[in-house]
Amino acid sequence: MSTHESRSASDELIAYVANQIGFIELNRPKALNALSLGMMRAMHAALDEWREDPDVLAVVVRSTSERAFCAGGDIRYLYESFQRGDGDAVDTFFIDEYRLDHAIFTYTKPYIALMNGVVMGGGMGISQGAHRTGGLRVVTSSTRMAMPETRIGLFPDVGVGWFLARTPGAIGRFLAVTGETIGPAEALYAGLADAYLPDEAIPALLDRLKSRPFEQGADVVACVQDEAQRHKVVPAPDVSPLADARVSIDKHFSLPDVAQIIQSLDREGDCAYADWAEQTGATLRERSPLSMAVALEGVTRAEGTMAECLRRDLDLTRSSFEQGDAAEGIRARIIDKDNKPAWRFARFDDVTPADVAKMFESPWPANEHPLKDLQG
Numbered sequence: 001m002s003t004h005e006s007r008s009a010s011d012e013l014i015a016y017v018a019n020q021i022g023f024i025e026l027n028r029p030k031a032l033n034a035l036s037l038g039m040m041r042a043m044h045a046a047l048d049e050w051r052e053d054p055d056v057l058a059v060v061v062r063s064t065s066e067r068a069f070c071a072g073g074d075i076r077y078l079y080e081s082f083q084r085g086d087g088d089a090v091d092t093f094f095i096d097e098y099r100l101d102h103a104i105f106t107y108t109k110p111y112i113a114l115m116n117g118v119v120m121g122g123g124m125g126i127s128q129g130a131h132r133t134g135g136l137r138v139v140t141s142s143t144r145m146a147m148p149e150t151r152i153g154l155f156p157d158v159g160v161g162w163f164l165a166r167t168p169g170a171i172g173r174f175l176a177v178t179g180e181t182i183g184p185a186e187a188l189y190a191g192l193a194d195a196y197l198p199d200e201a202i203p204a205l206l207d208r209l210k211s212r213p214f215e216q217g218a219d220v221v222a223c224v225q226d227e228a229q230r231h232k233v234v235p236a237p238d239v240s241p242l243a244d245a246r247v248s249i250d251k252h253f254s255l256p257d258v259a260q261i262i263q264s265l266d267r268e269g270d271c272a273y274a275d276w277a278e279q280t281g282a283t284l285r286e287r288s289p290l291s292m293a294v295a296l297e298g299v300t301r302a303e304g305t306m307a308e309c310l311r312r313d314l315d316l317t318r319s320s321f322e323q324g325d326a327a328e329g330i331r332a333r334i335i336d337k338d339n340k341p342a343w344r345f346a347r348f349d350d351v352t353p354a355d356v357a358k359m360f361e362s363p364w365p366a367n368e369h370p371l372k373d374l375q376g
Contacts, residue, residue: 013039014064015046018210021220022050024061032071033063035122037093043126044100051108058135058220059107060209061126062114066142066199069114072121073097075152079330082321094157094317095370097122098310101159102374105129105306110217112224116140116199120148124192125158129306131194134217136224139184139193139233140202148179150287153329153341154320155295157313165302167191169246170253176295177258178283185233186242195228248273258284258292259348288325289345293356301360307374314371315362324359 014025024043026033043061050056063069073093081089104111104126112135113127119139124147130137139145147156147164156164156176164172167190174180175190187193197205205227214220237243252264262284268277284292294316302309320326325343332341345351362369 011042012036013042015042017050017056019212020055020057020214021209022046022056022059024059025064026062026070027064029065029067031074032068032118033065033123034071034074035097035126036074036077037096040096040100044096044103047100047103047107056109057214058110058112058217060112060114060206060220062202062206063116066117068118068123069116069143070120070123070126071118072123073158075330075334078321079327079335082327087318087321090321091314091318091370094314097125097158098314098371099374101125101129102306102310102371105132105159106376107133107135109133110135110221112136112138112221114138114140114197114202115143115145115193116202117142117144119143119145122158124160124163128160128163128192131163134221136195136221136228137187137193138195138197138224138228139187140196141184141198141233143184143187143193144181145183145187145192146179146181147175148181150177150291150295151179151329152333153288153291153325153327153343155291155298155316157317159306159310159313161298161302161313162306162309163192165299169250171242171246171249172299173296174249174253176299177253177261177287177292178280179287180283182242183240185235185237185240188233189237189240189243195225196231196233197228198231201227201231245273245276248276252277252280257348258289258296258351262348284348288329288341288343289348289351290324290343290355290359291320291329292348293351294320294324294359297356297360305376307371307376310374311362311369311371312360314369315364316359318363319359319361 012028111130111133113130115127164176171190252261255261265277265281268274328341
């Protein structure tokens with residue numbers, strides 16, 4: 001069954017081939033599978049090895065933990081590196097992460113992500129690209145999906161702005177700015193997932209994938225789809241909370257900047273969505289004003305290629321640490337946990353278009369950009 005296993009079971013990432021399928025198992029449960037540099041490099045190496053291997057028809061990435069697929073990147077490592085003055089370590093982490101995300105997005109074989117539990121930040125980076133490979137983004141009954149970066153002074157990175165820009169109406173702008181967590185039905189409604197399976201159906205699916213004969217990658221995908229068609233998510237996507245709020249989301253979050261969005265939410269008054277508007281406004285008032293402005297602009301600019309999006313994300317990670325709110329947000333929310341970040345701009349009105357534009361300036365000349373070779 002198994003032709004080889006590249007890592008021992010005690011390691012953070014296990015990669016092996018079984019029944020002509022490359023399996024990647026995220027195995028850092030105490031950290032909710034937050035991606036370390038070692039995990040990302042091992043994953044990328046496995047994908048490179050399997051890309052040209054005729055005996056590997058498809059790739060399945062999953063978690064060994066019931067609690068999380070992947071909660072993001074190793075934020076604590078990034079913070080500690082930055083505080084030490086090791087900007088190169090911060091750059092290297094993001095360069096490696098975005099190269100991995102791009103490799104998945106442009107993968108030449110079906111890539112199937114089984115996205116149970118927490119799927120946030122970097123976890124979105126290693127799953128959303130499945131949609132472009134002829135593979136599947138499979139959500140489960142426990143899926144809790146978000147890009148919550150504005151809460152810590154960052155922005156939705158890992159190329160997810162590309163996907164958010166292609167969601168219905170203003171949903172992508174709403175998710176980027178608020179960092180709202182959505183469930184499986186909402187992920188399907190937003191176009192951020194392709195199929196649904198209850199968590200309890202996953203073990204039997206894995207058994208089938210490891211035992212049924214397959215001739216090509218599409219057969220592996222069909223096996224997963226056949227199983228998914230036997231299950232219906234509740235609520236149905238088109239009556240999920242996200243769908244229910246869609247009219248309000250489009251009304252407010254299609255406005256051009258955060259200050260206007262907040263003013264619009266505050267004017268909701270006595271309508272049926274007044275409570276929703278009040279809660280959403282309260283959420284925005286906890287976020288970094290600069291990060292939210294950057295998040296909005298990032299979705300606006302994500303109409304081009306994924307390679308362009310990832311180059312821009314790398315530029316923004318540098319500016320978010322050096323002149324934005326990333327270090328302070330991580331300190332307040334994750335390190336000290338005092339939840340009292342002193343944001344660079346206290347008020348939404350204080351953030352000018354020039355401030356936002358400065359964040360997008362690349363520190364590298366185009367011909368020296370670390371991701372200059374990425375295409376598509």
